[in-house]
Every structure is written in C-alpha cells, then in structure tokens.
Amino acid sequence: MSVQRRRKYDPDFKRNAVKLAEEPGRTVSSVAENLGISKDLLYRWQRTQRANKELAFPGNGREALTFEQQKIRALEKELKNVEMERDILKKAMAIFSRASK
Secondary structure, X not given: OOOOOOXXXXXXXXXXXXXXXXXXXXXXXXXXXXXXXXXXXXXXXXXXXXXXXXXXXXXXXXXXXXXXXXXXXXXXXXXXXXXXXXXXXXXHHHHHHHHOO
C-alpha cells in the first residue's frame, strides 16, 4: 500500500501556471497536463488569483494581509502588551499601598 504525499507548490509556480493558462491559444487542460498537475487545481489557483490579486498565495499557512491589516495587527499586539503592563503596575501599587499601612 503506497501512501501518496501531498505535493506543495511555491507561490511563484502557482502565479506562473495561472499566467500560462490565461495566455491566448492555451487551455487550462493543456497547461495542467504539461505541468503535471490536475486541471481542477489550476482552476482553483485561477479563482484564488482573481479573488485576492497580489495577495494570492502568501505561502506556508500565512494569512494574506494588506499593509494596513499588518499595521493594525501590530498595533493591537502592542496595545495588548501595554494593557498587561498597566494591570501589573496597578496590582503592584495595590500590594505596596497595603503593606505600608
């Protein structure tokens, strides 16, 4: 019994495959056959490319984010850290004020 491993394709390969399939005179089936992939996979890559434009295929489980979304994530992370520091300082102040009485 042979186990078929899932093949991984890098983002450049996917973009180039979609570009080839969209050239005039080429069919998705012929491009997929030449590249050794299924036509359904190539159709899926085309849909992804159309839907996400330059954010398509970020790779390795990474989420495709615009620059603004990345900035928002970084600010939210920083805010969470600052709030945690504030809470720690509040608790420390309460402990020290009780100890001095």
